[in-house]
Amino acid sequence: xxxxxxxxxxxxxxxxxxxxxxxxxxxxxxxxxxxxxxxxxxxxxxxxxxxxxxxxxxxxxxxxxxxxxxxxxxxxxxxxxxxxxxxxxxxxxxxxxxxxxxxxxxxxxxxxxxxxxxxxxxxxxxxxxxxxxxxxxxxxxxxxxxxxxxxxxxxxxxxxxxxxxxxxxxxxxxxxxxxxxxx
Numbered sequence: 664x665x666x667x668x669x670x671x672x673x674x675x676x677x678x679x680x681x682x683x684x685x686x687x688x689x690x691x692x693x694x695x696x697x698x699x700x701x702x703x704x705x706x707x708x709x710x711x712x713x714x715x716x717x718x719x720x721x722x723x724x725x726x727x728x729x730x731x732x733x734x735x736x737x738x739x740x741x742x743x744x745x746x747x748x749x750x751x752x753x754x755x756x757x758x759x760x761x762x763x764x765x766x767x768x769x770x771x772x773x774x775x776x777x778x779x780x781x782x783x784x785x786x787x788x789x790x791x792x793x794x795x796x797x798x799x800x801x802x803x804x805x806x807x808x809x810x811x812x813x814x815x816x817x818x819x820x821x822x823x824x825x826x827x828x829x830x831x832x833x834x835x836x837x838x839x840x841x842x843x844x845x846x
Contacts, residue, residue, distance in 0.1 A: 670743055673699045677742050680731065693728065700727050703747060711754040712824050719754075726753045761826045792839055799823065800835045807832060 676699065680692035704723035708715055730749050734742060793804050799821050806817040818828035 670741075673743060677731070677734070678736070681734075681736055693731065696731060697724055697727060700746060703743070704750060707747075707750045707754045710751075711758045712827070714822055714824055716823065716827075719757075722757070723750060723754070726750065761824075761830060792842055796835060796838070800831055800838075803828060803832050804835055804839075 673696070676692050676695045680689055680696060683689045683692060701720075704720060704727065705715055708719045708723060712719065727746065727750065730746060734745060793801050796804065802821050803814070803817055806812040806820070807814050814828050814832060815825050818825045821828070823831070
């Protein structure tokens with residue numbers, strides 16, 4: 664269970680960060696602020712995407728650093744309230760971008776209904792192609808394309824959202840097409 668921090672602790676770290684001129688000290692205070700903000704970032708990720716993802720966490724950290732830099736201490740705004748609102752807007756926009764992707768092409772449409780190679784070479788070629796894919800990409804290729812499982816079931820299996828699984832599938836197909844140089 665993550666430790667809960669008092670708002671005063673966060674405010675003190677923020678003030679030390681903003682007022683420090685020493686880069687090393689500033690870095691330490693920024694790291695502390697990011698530790699304080701981690702539960703908030705994770706909460707926003709789960710709220711907007713329905714799951715936790717390390718990539719989204721890193722995006723949240725980067726956005727938090729940008730927001731901390733832009734935060735004006737002279738305005739009468741609570742820092743945590745500001746971060747909650749701005750991170751919410753950031754992840755909402757990110758989700759909107761993920762869900763506004765065009766409908767993805769099916770593997771069968773991209774490669775045709777017939778195998779590309781005769782005599783069983785297609786299966787060997789496909790195994791060679793997928794050996795360089797990431798684990799989640801392999802799971803999608805094997806599960807959805809080869810075993811014909813539903814993509815939503817595979818998304819649950821690998822603990823990602825359905826739109827993210829669709830995006831991964833699109834990227835995998837593009838990688839495979841580029842490797843095979845299929846137009």
